[in-house]
Amino acid sequence: MDKKKELMNHAIHFFSLKGFHQTSVQEIAQAGGISKGAFYKHFDSKETLFMDILSRYNEELNADLSSPYLEEGLDEKQIFIRKLEMEIERTVTNKEFFLMVFKDFPKDSNAQLEKLFYELRSSQLTVHKNNLLEAYGEKAQPFIYDLVTILEGIKREYFFNLIFLDRQVDAKKLAGFIASSIDAIVSQLGEMEPVLTDLPSPLSPLEENFLNVEEKIRMSAPNKDKLLSTLQLLREETAKDTPQQFLIEALWLYLSQEPQIEKELLHLKKFL
Structure with missing residues (x-):
């Protein structure tokens, strides 16, 4: 088990036992056998x-x-x-x-x-x-x-x-x-006849479609880590005030080679 996952497991134990606000970073770090300073190499904050x-x-x-x-x-x-x-x-x-x-x-x-x-x-x-x-x-x-x-x-x-x-x-x-x-x-x-034709989402259509692609990758696609990293880069680039089109196209090309997410990508493309 890697150290980050170990710390998460210790945190779950303390959070469940004492509550989030009553648990200190020091307690979690000590349970994981590291210093409080080393904790922040794995997580920015509690x-x-x-x-x-x-x-x-x-x-x-x-x-x-x-x-x-x-x-x-x-x-x-x-x-x-x-x-x-x-x-x-x-x-x-x-x-x-x-x-x-x-x-x-x-x-x-x-x-x-x-x-x-x-x-x-x-x-x-x-x-x-x-x-x-x-x-x-x-x-x-x-x-x-x-x-x-x-x-x-x-x-x-x-x-x-x-x-x-x-x-x-x-x-x-x-x-x-x-x-x-x-x-x-x-x-x-x-x-009967349908009452609801959709479910309201607090997310923007673009973000909701990014989330749908991410979900499909996690559920069924091989090479999950690479695909998720590529999707995150695409998400960050499209959110910029002046996105670089060549980078968006390169990231999109990589994602489009995965047939498992073809349908979700087609929906996402409508909002890019």
């Missing part, structure tokens, strides 16, 4: 460390949900249930940490943190939208934003019970119940 932990959690969850081993011997509906079960299991396993997040960090307490929360939420919505489409196919497409909203609402209330009320629930049973509830709704879609 806040940066915290945001990296949140990002890592999201990346690891998405990697698990996109694992090819997950789908072995299962049909689309069973895969959907298994993915729900995995989310529930991770929530229960990390509930002390999430309790600290909700208590110590109102989302508007820090501009960078607020932006990260929005990005993680958009990432989650994209994953759940894709999961629903894979499970229910074309019949769900016209209603996909309604179904995502319903799924998010159901999950949010159950997660409140799991995290804040410390309710003990069997993850497999709960996942099956949620999926059956969505089944019941989907079975009646022929008699």
Whole structure:
């Protein structure tokens, strides 16, 4: 395990046990066997460390949900249930940490943190939208934003019970119940009309499309590190007041060689 990941694991332990504001950098550094000064070689601040932990959690969850081993011997509906079960299991396993997040960090307490929360939420919505489409196919497409909203609402209330009320629930049973509830709704879609045609995003269309490409890379593309670094360079260059067109074209050419993200790149190109 590299030192940065080790420090993140120690931080999760202390944050969960004592809270973010009551945990010092010195404690985290000491647990990792380094000095306080050496800590800042890995993280700019305790806040940066915290945001990296949140990002890592999201990346690891998405990697698990996109694992090819997950789908072995299962049909689309069973895969959907298994993915729900995995989310529930991770929530229960990390509930002390999430309790600290909700208590110590109102989302508007820090501009960078607020932006990260929005990005993680958009990432989650994209994953759940894709999961629903894979499970229910074309019949769900016209209603996909309604179904995502319903799924998010159901999950949010159950997660409140799991995290804040410390309710003990069997993850497999709960996942099956949620999926059956969505089944019941989907079975009646022929008699209904969509209410939502999209989901509002706090991000700009450009940033939202960058996020969609990033999400697809993390989920399914080989050479993730190189592709993510290239995408970040493209994001930074396009944000400049006077971007260098030749650099944008070179970065775009590299990304476009990856067929796994072709669809997402086409959407992104509309906003560049």
